[in-house]
Amino acid sequence: MQSTDSKREKEKRVVAQMIRLFCKRQHHQADLCPDCREVLSYAMDRSDHCPFMESKTFCSSCKVHCYRPEMREKIRDIMRFSGPRMLLYHPALAVSHMLLAVKERMNKT
């Protein structure tokens, strides 16, 4: 379905942006460090295989949690750091439902 595909693409784009921003600020890398590169490719892979793309809002708020534990920790740190900053740097990409999902997540933990 076309809308599912575009949702998937959007999610991947936003996640990639967030990981890049996180690495730049936290690890002071011009490009991605090996660690963050691993998270990025993992996240892209998860999005590609997500069977819930149609109904969920965003991977970080997905109830199923297909991320394995250590990756979930990493992506959560990235979301927590980059989520609010996405508004400043990439307002066009910062879709409101995504930020809601991040907030929801932060309140829970």
Ligand SMILES: [Zn+2]
């Ligand atoms: Zn990094």
